[in-house]
Amino acid sequence: MTAVDIIRPGEPRYRQVQHVYSARGAPAAVARVRTPAEVPEALAFALDAPGPFAVRSGGHGISSIATNHGGTVIDLGQLNSVEYLGRRRVRLGPGARWGHVARQLAPLELAISSGDSGDVGVGGLSTTGGIGLLGRRHGLTIDHLVSAEIVTADGRYHRVSETENPELFWAVRGAGANFGIVTSFEFEAAAVPAVVHTNLAFAPGHLPDLLQRWGQVLEDAVREITAFLYLGQSFAQATVVFAGDSIEAASRALEPFTGLPGVAGGTSQRTSYATVPMTTGAPHTGQQTARTRTGLVTHIDTDMAVRVAEMLASGGTDMVHIRSVGGAINDRAPAATAYAHRHQNFSITAVSTGPREVFDAAWEPVHALMDGMYLSFETQHTPESVHEAFPAPTLQRLRKLKDRWDPHHVFTQNFDIAQRP
Ligand SMILES: Cc1cc2nc3c(=O)[nH]c(=O)nc-3n(C[C@H](O)[C@H](O)[C@H](O)COP(=O)(O)OP(=O)(O)OC[C@H]3O[C@@H](n4cnc5c(N)ncnc54)[C@H](O)[C@@H]3O)c2cc1C
Structure with missing residues (x-):
C-alpha cells in the first residue's frame, strides 16, 4: 500500500x-x-x-x-511552486513551467534565463543546462543554481550546493537525470527590469550568405544581445532580445541585425522578459513527435553555412534552429559544471518528421563539423551521443560519481552515462 x-x-x-x-x-x-x-x-x-x-x-x-x-x-507536475525568498533568491518546484516562473518574477523586476518555450518544465531544463534568450548576458539557467534537493537511488534526500555534496551539485548541473530526482531548485535570479524584444522576418536570396553574416553579427554583438534564428523550407525568422531597458542602446545594438541581407520585416518593443518565452498551456497529447539532431559550433563559417543551407534544401529536415550561446555562458570554466561546453557560440538543431534514414543522411555533413552537443535538444540517446554531450574528462568524473550515488544503475533513462560505444 x-x-x-x-x-x-x-x-x-x-x-x-x-x-x-x-x-x-x-x-x-x-x-x-x-x-x-x-x-x-x-x-x-x-x-x-x-x-x-x-x-x-x-x-x-x-x-x-x-x-x-x-x-x-x-x-512531479504538482510540485510547481515559485517562492520568492528575498535577496533575488527564488525556490522553484520541478513541475513549474518557465512561462509561469517568468510571470511570477516580472513584478519583482527579476528573471531567470530559461529557453524560448514557456511550456518547458523547470525539472528537465535545470538538470541539463538552459539555453535561453538572456544567455549571452546572464549565462545558462544552471549557472544561476545555488542549491537543489535531490532524492538519490537509495531513496534518501540530499541537499547539494557549493558547500554541501559539491560533487553531486556539479553533476546535477548538466547530467542531473543520471543521479536522481530533483525535488526543488534554488536560484539567484538576475535583475531584469525590462528587455527590448525584436522579431525579424527574412526573405534571404542566398541562405548561406545570411547564415554566415548572422554568425558574424552575433559574435560581434554586445552581450546584452541574445538571438535565436528559426529556418524552415519557406521561412526564416529570428527572435533577438536586448537584455537592457534603454531603447537607444538597443537600437544601436540592433542595427547590424536589421542590416542583414533579406530582412523583410520586423517588430520591436520594450517589454517585460515574461512576454519572451512562448507559452501555450496546451495539454500534452504527444502532439510533437519529430526527431531532432543537434550540435554546438564555435563559428558559422562558409563551410558550415553552406552545409546547413544544403541540408534544408535537400528536404531531409523540416526546420533548423540556431540558438546563440557564448557571451556570459563562456565565462564559466568547462570543469565548473557537468555541462562543459564553454567555448562555442551556437547551438544548431535540425528537426524532422520524415524517415529516419533520410534525416540521418541530411544531417551527417553538418554533424561532421560539430564540436560537442547539448543533450536537451537531441532525441537520439546512443553511446556516441553521450560522448558528444560530455567531453572525456567530464564523462570520467560523472562515471566515478555514478558508481558512488547510483551503483545499481537505477537512473538510466536520459543520456545514460554508463553506456559505452
Ligand atoms: C518547444 C520546445 C522548445 C525548447 N526550447 C529550449 C530552449 O530554448 N532552451 C533549452 O535549454 N531547452 C529547450 N527545450 C528543451 C527542454 O529544456 C528539455 O526538453 C527539458 O528536458 C524539458 O523539461 P521538462 O521538465 O518539461 O521535461 P520532462 O519531459 O518532464 O522530462 C524530460 C526528462 O528530464 C529528466 N527530468 C525531468 N525532471 C527531472 C527532475 N526533477 N530530476 C531529474 N531529472 C528530471 C528526466 O529524464 C525526464 O524524462 C525546448 C523543448 C521544447 C519541446
Missing part, C-alpha cells in the same frame, strides 16, 4: 497524465506526487513495479522519455 496518488488506466483522469508533448504513452501507473516528501515512496513504488519507469516534471521534453508503455511514471 502506498499513500502516493497512483493513477491507472481506466480512470477518467488517466488521459490527462498518460502522454507528454513529444510522445503518446500508455504507462501501467502514474505516481503523481503531491509533496517532495512523497518522492522516495514514489521511487520505491516504481522500482517494485514491473517494466521501465520515467521521471516527469513539465512533460515538455524534446525526447519522448517522460512517458512509457506498461511501466511507471513518477509525475
Whole structure:
C-alpha cells in the first residue's frame, strides 16, 4: 500500500497524465506526487513495479522519455511552486513551467534565463543546462543554481550546493537525470527590469550568405544581445532580445541585425522578459513527435553555412534552429559544471518528421563539423551521443560519481552515462 496518488488506466483522469508533448504513452501507473516528501515512496513504488519507469516534471521534453508503455511514471507536475525568498533568491518546484516562473518574477523586476518555450518544465531544463534568450548576458539557467534537493537511488534526500555534496551539485548541473530526482531548485535570479524584444522576418536570396553574416553579427554583438534564428523550407525568422531597458542602446545594438541581407520585416518593443518565452498551456497529447539532431559550433563559417543551407534544401529536415550561446555562458570554466561546453557560440538543431534514414543522411555533413552537443535538444540517446554531450574528462568524473550515488544503475533513462560505444 502506498499513500502516493497512483493513477491507472481506466480512470477518467488517466488521459490527462498518460502522454507528454513529444510522445503518446500508455504507462501501467502514474505516481503523481503531491509533496517532495512523497518522492522516495514514489521511487520505491516504481522500482517494485514491473517494466521501465520515467521521471516527469513539465512533460515538455524534446525526447519522448517522460512517458512509457506498461511501466511507471513518477509525475512531479504538482510540485510547481515559485517562492520568492528575498535577496533575488527564488525556490522553484520541478513541475513549474518557465512561462509561469517568468510571470511570477516580472513584478519583482527579476528573471531567470530559461529557453524560448514557456511550456518547458523547470525539472528537465535545470538538470541539463538552459539555453535561453538572456544567455549571452546572464549565462545558462544552471549557472544561476545555488542549491537543489535531490532524492538519490537509495531513496534518501540530499541537499547539494557549493558547500554541501559539491560533487553531486556539479553533476546535477548538466547530467542531473543520471543521479536522481530533483525535488526543488534554488536560484539567484538576475535583475531584469525590462528587455527590448525584436522579431525579424527574412526573405534571404542566398541562405548561406545570411547564415554566415548572422554568425558574424552575433559574435560581434554586445552581450546584452541574445538571438535565436528559426529556418524552415519557406521561412526564416529570428527572435533577438536586448537584455537592457534603454531603447537607444538597443537600437544601436540592433542595427547590424536589421542590416542583414533579406530582412523583410520586423517588430520591436520594450517589454517585460515574461512576454519572451512562448507559452501555450496546451495539454500534452504527444502532439510533437519529430526527431531532432543537434550540435554546438564555435563559428558559422562558409563551410558550415553552406552545409546547413544544403541540408534544408535537400528536404531531409523540416526546420533548423540556431540558438546563440557564448557571451556570459563562456565565462564559466568547462570543469565548473557537468555541462562543459564553454567555448562555442551556437547551438544548431535540425528537426524532422520524415524517415529516419533520410534525416540521418541530411544531417551527417553538418554533424561532421560539430564540436560537442547539448543533450536537451537531441532525441537520439546512443553511446556516441553521450560522448558528444560530455567531453572525456567530464564523462570520467560523472562515471566515478555514478558508481558512488547510483551503483545499481537505477537512473538510466536520459543520456545514460554508463553506456559505452
Ligand atoms: C518547444 C520546445 C522548445 C525548447 N526550447 C529550449 C530552449 O530554448 N532552451 C533549452 O535549454 N531547452 C529547450 N527545450 C528543451 C527542454 O529544456 C528539455 O526538453 C527539458 O528536458 C524539458 O523539461 P521538462 O521538465 O518539461 O521535461 P520532462 O519531459 O518532464 O522530462 C524530460 C526528462 O528530464 C529528466 N527530468 C525531468 N525532471 C527531472 C527532475 N526533477 N530530476 C531529474 N531529472 C528530471 C528526466 O529524464 C525526464 O524524462 C525546448 C523543448 C521544447 C519541446
